[in-house]
Amino acid sequence: MHWTAGGTAKSAWNTFASATLRGRKSIAGGGAVNVSSQYLIDRDGTIYELLSPTRVARHCIGLNHLSIGIENVGDGKKYPITDAQIASNVALIRHLKEKYPITHLIGHHEHNKMRGHEYFIEQDPKYKSYKPDPGDAVMKRIRGGLSDLALEGVPVNSSPKK
Numbered sequence: 001m002h003w004t005a006g007g008t009a010k011s012a013w014n015t016f017a018s019a020t021l022r023g024r025k026s027i028a029g030g031g032a033v034n035v036s037s038q039y040l041i042d043r044d045g046t047i048y049e050l051l052s053p054t055r056v057a058r059h060c061i062g063l064n065h066l067s068i069g070i071e072n073v074g075d076g077k078k079y080p081i082t083d084a085q086i087a088s089n090v091a092l093i094r095h096l097k098e099k100y101p102i103t104h105l106i107g108h109h110e111h112n113k114m115r116g117h118e119y120f121i122e123q124d125p126k127y128k129s130y131k132p133d134p135g136d137a138v139m140k141r142i143r144g145g146l147s148d149l150a151l152e153g154v155p156v157n158s159s160p161k162k
Contacts, residue, residue: 001070001072001089001105001106001107001108001133001134001138001139001142002037002059002060002069002070002071002072002107002108002131002133002134003071003072003073003074003075003076003081003133003134003138004040004071004072004073004074004075005075005133006073006074006075006079007043007073007074007075007078007079008073009040009042009043009046009048009073012040012071012073013040013050016036016037016040016050036050036051036057036058036059036069037050037051037057037059037069037070037071038050038051038052038053038055038057038068038069038070039053039068039069039070039071039092040070040071040072040073041070041071041072041073041085041088041089041092042073042085043073043074043079043082043084043085044082044084045082045084045085045087045088046088047088047091047092053068053096053099053100057069059071059108060108060111061111061122061127061128061129062111062114062115062120062121062122063106063111063114063119063120065121066119068096068100068102070089070092070093072085072089072134072138073085075133076132076133076134076135076138081134081138086138086141086142086145087145089142089145090142090145090146093105093142093146093149093151094146094149097149097151102151103151103152104119104151104152104153104154105139105142105143105146105151105152105153106139106153106154107133107134107135107136107138107139108131108133108134109131109132109133109134109135109136110139110153110154111131112128112130113154114154139153
């Protein structure tokens, strides 16, 4: 789960449209492939499929190979995540859970806690990012709408791989 750090779906699309990464020196060490996501949810709740959920997208270090990325247009302050977006996230995740063996639901701000978990694979231990999105409050609302699915969050007692 992510937010785009911008206010429009068009600006998010413009970021994702190029196959080559531009202007992101902090993550350029991870390769030239641009950031991407399988889904984008606009402020009014409209869901856009940007990539098939069976394709790999570059949205979360260490988990791209087995995760489905959902970006929400917004930033948590100037453009807080809307009720319509929360409802669309819940509906989309329910739909995806029916089609795929999804076991975990994590926010980008939580992904580093997955280090040490068997799902986390990153060849360069120095390649890291620390993101605030979408935040605990947004994740609590989304998880609340999905509590019957028993999706796991981040591991409580994870320790780094040796």
